[in-house]
Amino acid sequence: MIGLAWHTIRARRSSLVGSFVALALGVGLLAGMALTLASTIGAGDRGPTWYVTPQVVVSGVDTVSVTTGSGEDRETESLRTDQRLLPADLVAKLSTVDAAVVVDHAVPAAAAGAPGDTLHPWSASTLHPFGWVAGGPPTAAGDIVLTAPTRHRPGDEVTVHSVRGAQRFTVSGVLDGAPPALYTTDAVAADLAGGTARAVAFAAPDGGSGSALARRVREAVAGDTDPARKVRVLTGNDRRRAEPDPDGDKREVAISLLATTCGLAGFVSVFVVAGTFSYAVAARRREFGLLRTAGATPRQVRRLVLGEALAVGVLASAAGGALGTAIAPPFAAWLARSGFAPDDFTAHFIFWPVAAAFGTGLLVALTGAWLAARRAGRVRPVEALREAAVDGRAMPVVRWVVGLACVAAAVPMIAVFSSIRSADATALVMLVAMLLIVACAMFAPLVIPPLVWLLTAPLAAARGATGMLARNGARTAVRRTAATAAPILVTVGIAAATLISLGTLFSAVESATRDRITADAVAVPAGSPGIADATVEALRAGPGVTAAVPATDTRVFVRDGDSPADWLGRYIHGPDAARVLNVPLDAGSLADLTGTGTVAVPAGRWKLGETASLWLGDATPVTLRVVAVLTPQVDLTDTVLLPWDLRAGHARPLADVVYLRGDPPSTVDGVAVVPVGDFVSVADREQRDTNRLAAIAVLGMALVYTGIAIANTLVMATADRSRELATLRLSGATPRQLVRMVGVEAVLVTCVGVLLAGVVTAVVVAGMRSALDGLAPSVPIDAPWRVLGGITAACLVTAVAASVVPAALLLRRRPVELAGIRE
Incomplete structure (x- = not known):
């Protein structure tokens, strides 16, 4: 059997090379995505960069947690929040600890x-090393110290935008080697912060024990049991947890994006590899028939096939692992450049993702080969020889089982996301599309004959030899047609279902946003971190302005079963909101959204007059009275409206936007x-750019792989048709006619794949539109036709080229030589 296996390997090089390429690239794609995802683990771990010199740092908490169960069944789910500020009285209490104490006020500001x-405060400069470029520390209330690189020098006047609006300061010095920040006198910083502090840092006097200092600090805060005033006492590398983490949100985005990308990569890899190996074995029925006639047992046939698959699988999976290791760093760098990951994010070699990709690829290859080999080993020798010409039973039991299972799983999911009437339906889009794609691929042998008959009706009417041959070949060799259409189905199906569904969702959100804003103009920050209260008052007092309503977005956290859920919280002045915003309500009134104990909530979770318990963005637990219930809308999903006065001490003391009514100053x-139309258009354009890059990140690598798979599968299929082409040549067909026949078949295969992808897309988009119906003023289907047309055209060109070129090369041989090429 070893000699026989070696002979078949040499004789069927094109088939084995095709299998090798499909598996190597599939494992490479999966390994590359898995490596990039795994590289996010621990990516944020580092030592402190701001609190370098103190031994102990006290800061507010930055997590919310839900604990369930008890004993061994006790589980806690946590989410990261903004860091809670330390109140002024707690700061005063901590300042009495016997140590060198630095109260670090931190105020949003920009110059x-x-x-x-x-x-x-200038005292915070002692918390980390620095050097001087020029000048010295601030001594007067109007002095400020900047960090390099900057164009300013000591003596320059700069405008600083902070919680007090625009203020003029004089540069007293410029630091080198310090983290980017602005420094004023301690008194000015404390005044701007309203007495609150981001952290209090401690250094033991005269090189004393850090552990003893930490114990004294813990004793100082031990008596305060109010959960809203809970603090953390941090030492060692944990001191970095008191520092802002500007890359935290990017890491979360990268993890979410890469999880989706990795899931899609796994799907297309398994789909293509399983199909390729299954087809490669099924195409050898004549060879297996000869082996059975020569006395080989079914077990020997299966061992032969599995032995070849094992050899190819090990080599190809190893090559794929090396390829994945090579493509992960450039992909990670692209994510960082595109803003989906921190600027310093990199992918590095980790053994277990590569090993997992290796094992997955090998398992899928062996499974695909084994399923096909079982069927090849069961047939009788004469039947095998007869089946080599025409597909008799193209729908084995396995296809029925897998196809029906996928349909059974997809139907309830479609029903669910069509009825939940929420933007959350998008989470199921790709999963439903995958299930439907597999189902279409499994049932392809059933639908291919009528589809080909329909597509080739004009060719039949023309009565040309080329059209007749192509039509008959595609209809009778349904396994070949199904196998070659499968990569086209997954390429176009995944792209179309995902892009059209997400485009439709975004169009609905855009429609709702435009309908929501009834203001005449919108004020947005320009060169400042936000809009200060003083600036809001200046806008409100402007001639011709009848309303100026500030709003600030933040995160809030709501208990969802056994874990906290991340929602959007919008602070707004309720009594004036109706003058600038059209917020549909099921009950209550936004005019009651006042004080610090009220809230407007989405329908379905709370009722009017009930109390809602949640955490604010800084992890402060609050219980608020429901004064309004929002009508379900696509842009208000998982959103609560909070009273403007509750923002103090819990959110940035700056407005993100101010809605204006009347004729505001320019x-x-x-x-x-800016006019409302320009504001919405800019936001929409930025969102569309972000969505485009996200689609590239999720779909790009997978579509490149499936594009290569199209070419690879069709090259394999054409190379395996040497006997058929030789027979046609001996029957009188010319090489040109046969090349045209192969080209027409490639076009038919592409059409079949695209039509099946269209069915998948239509079902998914219909479900998405049903889910969004009534949640926005309009739900237009937004399809990027140019992109989808380009993908379809690329599939067509690839399919035709991958079929015609190998056929033309084969037909350069004499018919007799061609007929014996496999024997």
Whole structure:
């Protein structure tokens, strides 16, 4: 059997090379995505960069947790929040600890031409090493110290935008080697912070024990049991947890994006590899028939096939692992450049993702080969020889079982996401599309004959030899047609279902957003970290302005079963909201959204007059009275409206946007006033750009792989048709006619794949539109026809080229030589 296996390997090089390429690239894709995802683990672990010199740091908590069960069954789910500020009385209490104490106030602030987005007291400069570029520390209330690189020098005047609006300061010095920040005198920083602090840092006097200092600090805060005032006492590398983590959100985005990408990569890899190996074995029925006639047992046939699959699988999976290791770093770098990951994010070699991809590829290859080999080993010798010409039973039991299972799984999912009437339906889009694609691939042998008959009706009417041959070949060799159409189905199906569904969702959100804003103009920050209350008052007092309503978005956290859920919280002045926003309500009134104990909630979870328990963005637990219930809308999903006065001490003391009614001034220091249409258009354009890059990140690598798979599968299929082409040549067909026949068949295969992909897309998009119906003023189907047309055209060109070129090369041989090429 070893000699026989070696002979078949040499005789069927094209088939084995095709299998090798499909598996190597599939494992490479899966390994590359898995490596990139695995590289996010621990990516944020580092030592402190701000709190370098103190031994102990006290800061507010930055997590919310839900604990369930008890004993061994006790489980806790946590989410990261903004860091809670330390109140002024707690700061005063901590300042009495016997140690060198630095109270680190941190205020959002920015100055043109200077790095950093927070302002700190000068005493905080001792918390980390630094050097001087020029000048010295601030001594007067109007002094400020900047960090390099900056164009400013000591003596320059700069405008600083902070919680007090625009203020003028004089540069007293420029630091080198310090983290980006702005420094004023301690008194000015404390005044701007309202007495609150981001952290309090401690250093033991005269090189004393850090552990003893930490114990004294813990004793100082031990008596305060109010959960809203809970603090953390941090030492060692944990001190970095008191520092802002500007890359935290990017890491979460990268993890979410890469999880989706990795799932899609796994699906297309398994789909293509299983199909390729199954087809490669099924195409050898004549060879197996000869082996059975020569006395080989079914077990020997299966051992032969599995032995070849094992040899190819090991080599190809190893090559794929090396390829994945090579493509992961460039992909990670692209994610960082595109803003989906931190700037310093890199992918590095980790053994277990590569090993998992290796094992997955090998298992899928052996499974695909084994399923096909079982059927090949069961047939009688004469039947095998007869089946080599025409597909008799193209729908084995396995196809029925897998196809029906996928349909059975997809139907309830479609029903669910069509009825939940929420944007959350998008989470099921790709999964439903995958199930339907597999189902279409399994049932392809049933639908291919009528589809080909329909597509080739014009060719039949023309009565040309080329059209007749192509038509008959595609209809009778249904296994070959199904196998070659499968990569086209997955390429177009995944792209179309995903892009059209997400485009439709975004169009619905855009429609709702445009309908929501009834203001005449919108004020947005310009060169400042936000809009200060003083600036809001200046806008409100402007001539011709009848309403100026600020709003700030934050995160809130709501218990969802056994874990906290991340929702959107929007602070807004309720009594004036109706003058600038069209917020549909099921019950209550936004005019009651006042004080610090009220909330407006989405319908379905709470009722009017009930109390809602949640955590604010800084992890502060609150219980608020429901004064309004929002009508379900696509842009208000998982959103609560909070009273403006509750923002103090819990959210950034700056507004993200101010909605204006009347005729506002065109220029205000630190603010840009723009028409509502321009504001929405810019936001929509930015969102579309982000969505486009996200689609590239999720679909790009997978579509490149499936594109290669199209070419690979069709090259294999054409190379295995040497006997058929030889017979046609001996029957009088010319090489040109046969090349045209192969080209027409490639076009038919592409059409079949695209039509099946169209069925998948239509079902998914119909479900998505049903889910969004009534959640927005309009739900237009938004299809990127140019992109989808380009993908379809690329599939067609690839299919034709991958079929015609190998056929033309085969037909350069004499018919007799061609007929014996496999024997």
